[in-house]
Amino acid sequence: MSGDDLLAIRDLTVLLGGRHRWLRAPVAPLRAVDGVSLGLRNGEVLGLVGESGCGKTTLGRTLLGLQREAGGEIRLRGRRVSGLAPASARVARREIQYVHQDAGAALDPWWSVGHTLEEALRIQGLRSGTERRARVRMMLPAVGLDASAYARYPHELSGGQLRRISLARILLLEPRIVILDEPTAGLDMSVQATVLNLLLELRRRLGLTYLFISHDLSVVQRLCDRVAIMYAGRIIELADARAIFEQPRHPYTRALLAAAPRLDGIQPSVRLRGEPPRATAGAAGCAFAPRCAHADAACRMQDQVLHAATADHEVACRRWQELVIPAADISCRA
Amino acid sequence: MLVLRKFLRDIPAVLGLAIVSAVVLLAVFGPLIAPYPGDITAAHLARRLQAPSPHFPFGTDDLGRDMLSRVILGAPGALEVALFVVVVALVVGVPLGLIAGYTDGWLAELIMRVTDVFLALPQLVLALALAELMTPSLRSAMLALAITYWPYFTRIAFAETRRLRTALFVDALAGLGASRSRIILAHILPNAASALIVRATIGLGFTILVAATLGFLGMGATPPDPDWGLMIAQSRTYLPGAWWYALFPGLAILIAVLGFNLLGDGLRDIVDPRLRRSR
Amino acid sequence: MSGADLLSVSGLRISIRSDEGVARVLDHVDLTLARGRVLGVVGESGCGKSTLIRAIMGILPAGAHVDAGGIRFEGRDLLRMTETELNRGIRGGRIGFIPQDPYLALNPVFTVGTQLMEIMRRHAARDGKRGSALRAAFRARLVALLRRVHLPDPEGAFGRYPHQFSGGQRQRLLIAAALACAPGLLIADEPTTALDVTTQQQILDLLRALAGELDVAILFVTHDLGVVARLCDDMSVIYAGQTVESGPTRQVLDHPAHPYTRALVACHPARAQGFAGIAGSVPSPLAPSPGCRFAPRCAEAADGCAHRAPHLRPMPQGPERRVDCRLYDPAARP
Numbered sequence: 001m002s003g004d005d006l007l008a009i010r011d012l013t014v015l016l017g018g019r020h021r022w023l024r025a026p027v028a029p030l031r032a033v034d035g036v037s038l039g040l041r042n043g044e045v046l047g048l049v050g051e052s053g054c055g056k057t058t059l060g061r062t063l064l065g066l067q068r069e070a071g072g073e074i075r076l077r078g079r080r081v082s083g084l085a086p087a088s089a090r091v092a093r094r095e096i097q098y099v100h101q102d103a104g105a106a107l108d109p110w111w112s113v114g115h116t117l118e119e120a121l122r123i124q125g126l127r128s129g130t131e132r133r134a135r136v137r138m139m140l141p142a143v144g145l146d147a148s149a150y151a152r153y154p155h156e157l158s159g160g161q162l163r164r165i166s167l168a169r170i171l172l173l174e175p176r177i178v179i180l181d182e183p184t185a186g187l188d189m190s191v192q193a194t195v196l197n198l199l200l201e202l203r204r205r206l207g208l209t210y211l212f213i214s215h216d217l218s219v220v221q222r223l224c225d226r227v228a229i230m231y232a233g234r235i236i237e238l239a240d241a242r243a244i245f246e247q248p249r250h251p252y253t254r255a256l257l258a259a260a261p262r263l264d265g266i267q268p269s270v271r272l273r274g275e276p277p278r279a280t281a282g283a284a285g286c287a288f289a290p291r292c293a294h295a296d297a298a299c300r301m302q303d304q305v306l307h308a309a310t311a312d313h314e315v316a317c318r319r320w321q322e323l324v325i326p327a328a329d330i331s332c333r334a
Numbered sequence: 335m336l337v338l339r340k341f342l343r344d345i346p347a348v349l350g351l352a353i354v355s356a357v358v359l360l361a362v363f364g365p366l367i368a369p370y371p372g373d374i375t376a377a378h379l380a381r382r383l384q385a386p387s388p389h390f391p392f393g394t395d396d397l398g399r400d401m402l403s404r405v406i407l408g409a410p411g412a413l414e415v416a417l418f419v420v421v422v423a424l425v426v427g428v429p430l431g432l433i434a435g436y437t438d439g440w441l442a443e444l445i446m447r448v449t450d451v452f453l454a455l456p457q458l459v460l461a462l463a464l465a466e467l468m469t470p471s472l473r474s475a476m477l478a479l480a481i482t483y484w485p486y487f488t489r490i491a492f493a494e495t496r497r498l499r500t501a502l503f504v505d506a507l508a509g510l511g512a513s514r515s516r517i518i519l520a521h522i523l524p525n526a527a528s529a530l531i532v533r534a535t536i537g538l539g540f541t542i543l544v545a546a547t548l549g550f551l552g553m554g555a556t557p558p559d560p561d562w563g564l565m566i567a568q569s570r571t572y573l574p575g576a577w578w579y580a581l582f583p584g585l586a587i588l589i590a591v592l593g594f595n596l597l598g599d600g601l602r603d604i605v606d607p608r609l610r611r612s613r
Numbered sequence: 614m615s616g617a618d619l620l621s622v623s624g625l626r627i628s629i630r631s632d633e634g635v636a637r638v639l640d641h642v643d644l645t646l647a648r649g650r651v652l653g654v655v656g657e658s659g660c661g662k663s664t665l666i667r668a669i670m671g672i673l674p675a676g677a678h679v680d681a682g683g684i685r686f687e688g689r690d691l692l693r694m695t696e697t698e699l700n701r702g703i704r705g706g707r708i709g710f711i712p713q714d715p716y717l718a719l720n721p722v723f724t725v726g727t728q729l730m731e732i733m734r735r736h737a738a739r740d741g742k743r744g745s746a747l748r749a750a751f752r753a754r755l756v757a758l759l760r761r762v763h764l765p766d767p768e769g770a771f772g773r774y775p776h777q778f779s780g781g782q783r784q785r786l787l788i789a790a791a792l793a794c795a796p797g798l799l800i801a802d803e804p805t806t807a808l809d810v811t812t813q814q815q816i817l818d819l820l821r822a823l824a825g826e827l828d829v830a831i832l833f834v835t836h837d838l839g840v841v842a843r844l845c846d847d848m849s850v851i852y853a854g855q856t857v858e859s860g861p862t863r864q865v866l867d868h869p870a871h872p873y874t875r876a877l878v879a880c881h882p883a884r885a886q887g888f889a890g891i892a893g894s895v896p897s898p899l900a901p902s903p904g905c906r907f908a909p910r911c912a913e914a915a916d917g918c919a920h921r922a923p924h925l926r927p928m929p930q931g932p933e934r935r936v937d938c939r940l941y942d943p944a945a946r947p
Binding site for chain 1: 657658779780781782809810811812813814815817818836837838839840842843844862863866876877878880881882883884885887888889890891894
């Protein structure tokens with residue numbers, strides 16, 4: 001994390017679900033995000049990869065400002081923007097916008113596309129109806145949509161089109177940082193390409209920075225500059241995309257890469273047992289140790305911290321140097 | 335239009351619409367349609383208690399008044415009560431439900447507990463009590479019904495708001511910076527409208543029934559108003575001989591309530607945002 | 614199409630009447646599945662795979678009409694069977710079904726045990742037992758099955774509710790439920806789409822093992838070519854309701870014949886540089902062309918393609934290897 005990061009996150013912790021109850025022991029909260037430190041550089045595409053329960057969506061929502069932090073700090077262009085209630089946080093972090101995974105559900109089925117898009121501008125204070133209409137009409141072709149989309153309703157459109165509208169809606173607000181939550185989930189392979197190409201094009205044209213949340217490694221590999229792997233609320237590996245996919249150092253990253261079924265049908269040597277955990281209740285030791293084939297007693301007792309393995313490649317594992325990586329497990333380019 | 339086509343395929347709903355339209359038409363044009371419009375007040379003792387005949391298709395009552403005209407002229411009163419009660423219930427109940435649904439904390443709790451209290455009040459007993467305080471009249475009946483009906487709409491608005499509050503598009507709007515009032519009024523309310531419209535339509539029918547009951551008990555309309563429930567009450571002395579005296583007002587109530595119920599059910603199916611189409 | 618085939622679908626054409634008009638959802642679908650083999654049915658969204666499955670199970674929606682073709686299972690014509698006949702022996706009995714979304718497929722208000730026992734009561738052989746002895750026998754069989762699908766704590770599972778299990782565990786439950794009555798055919802409708810990649814790996818391994826151990830044939834519907842490569846012996850590719858190509862998986866993936874299959878394989882990240890898509894979009898089933906439905910998007914399309922009657926014919930490699938394209942039709946004009 002360097003001083004010129006656009007968005008700097010230090011020791012971020014987010015707790016979810018704690019409840020006080022009458023006459024019974026309170027429900028302990030889960031550490032959905034557990035001490036995450038990360039820097040988002042201007043203009044880059046940073047991939048955030050992990051399976052369900054790892055905290056990536058919570059992290060995304062927290063950065064946006066809809067979820068309150070329990071600890072740690074967020075700085076946008078050097079200015080502290082953490083520690084605020086959701087409404088004020090959204091104002092302070094207006095340059096950050098979020099595109100939801102389920103593009104169709106993120107649109108109110110009651111209103112037409114044109115109305116929904118104009119509303120985004122109205123919320124931001126643009127009063128002139130003519131001005132709003134003009135901007136919306138300009139935005140539609142910019143995201144590859146036909147002008148006729150203006151009058152349509154969400155249920156009349158395909159998944160790919162809905163995604164473009166979600167994009168259009170936040171682009172109208174001229175953000176600097178866009179958090180993309182699984183932008184290709186549910187899309188056919190042939191449609192994914194168009195959406196991804198659009199994202200790259202928009203980044204180039206509008207000077208955007210992306211935080212790309214996904215569990216789809218093949219997409220992340222091709223789109224992202226750097227990748228962070230998340231497990232149980234912690235970042236366990238952070239490096240350039242190429243390094244992650246060609247030289248994964250953490251056992252979990254290896255298992256993740258090996259799990260994707262290959263087109264040539266070759267079986268990997270690594271098979272993970274068990275399920276990805278729900279965010280731990282702050283237990284000590286490496287969160288991955290219960291499932292790790294290489295864990296020893298020290299792994300189970302000491303918390304693993306992200307440290308530099310080589311320049312620009314951080315990993316949270318004390319035994320990374322001892323691990324040998326078979327070639328068949330490395331790339332998902334089969 | 336897609337909505338219209340879907341509605342027209344639903345026969346009970348179309349029937350309901352036809353009945354409701356007829357009731358509304360009768361209410362509006364009653365005096366012009368009724369063969370003996372003067373029979374609200376005029377008495378013709380010479381032709382009292384005559385069985386249905388070509389001159390008097392519904393027969394005559396104990397004061398010789400034409401039953402057909404009186405039944406027709408009873409429509410405006412019934413509709414007026416129904417509309418008043420339901421509109422007041424909506425105006426009071428829905429905002430309370432929206433607020434309780436969207437906020438957490440003491441306000442929501444307070445609203446819902448007050449709602450529970452009012453739901454526990456028996457309509458008829460309250461009407462009787464109010465009639466004691468004011469004089470028994472259609473006005474006291476309307477007031478009593480309105481006071482006891484708003485909680486149903488609060489409950490529905492509350493449930494819908496709670497459900498929609500966690501919808502993804504509400505989350506997305508919050509992410510864009512939309513204010514609470516915008517989310518509630520422009521987004522949650524239209525999507526909750528379907529449940530509310532249906533309940534309101536059925537509520538109109540239900541209120542007609544309850545108003546008729548109050549009229550029957552003498553707690554609502556007073557003679558010589560052509561109130562359907564009142565007519566049934568007055569007919570009791572002359573049963574079973576003058577069967578037409580009770581039958582036709584009773585049928586009027588039955589058909590009106592049935593019509594509103596069928597229409598309400600039909601609306602439930604078509605007030606669905608997914609049927610909205612661009613032109 | 615030999616007599617040893619467990620399931621054979623021939624020339625199936627199905628249309629569905631809706632508010633918008635008549636949609637010709639399936640137009641000439643051909644497939645065969647032999648005992649103990651795994652067949653992957655591959656297609657993108659809107660290709661008609663769900664309708665195909667529903668046709669086999671006999672649960673087509675109201676307004677659906679079989680225009681032509683037949684479905685034979687174990688020598689019987691499924692389309693001619695009545696509801697009662699289908700319910701008594703076929704559904705749940707001879708054909709097991711694994712649905713797509715493990716989160717929605719189980720009834721949340723009943724325990725897992727209740728739901729599993731209900732299946733046994735409906736379809737399983739009684740071996741002359743009754744009453745509590747029968748229940749005990751069913752329970753024993755179910756516990757053994759749950760153990761076989763690697764569900765942790767099978768005995769305890771009976772008393773728990775669906776929401777107490779993770780997605781992967783629920784999918785195992787559903788697999789066990791589908792296998793409860795020792796069916797000859799398992800139909801799996803994208804059962805791993807909603808799962809994490811490491812969980813998907815486990816479930817695919819499980820299905821592969823079960824297919825071998827229990828000699829049950831699997832019809833596996835998916836849009837993911839990697840999954841087909843991992844699990845399926847044979848594959849059949851469907852585009853817009855037409856079967857375009859079929860054959861042993863390795864042959865089809867390594868040497869795709871039909872232009873659509875070639876484009877699909879080319880899109881896969883293992884083969885694609887950057888982001889490759891397929892230009893154009895899937896045609897609406899409401900206004901289909903009479904001939905090949907891929908023609909508008911096909912680089913090799915000729916004038917006659919739009920009117921060419923569909924006909925899946927064998928290729929030189931062998932009778933199992935079939936394709937429906939003018940490029941391989943000796944009778945078609947070049």
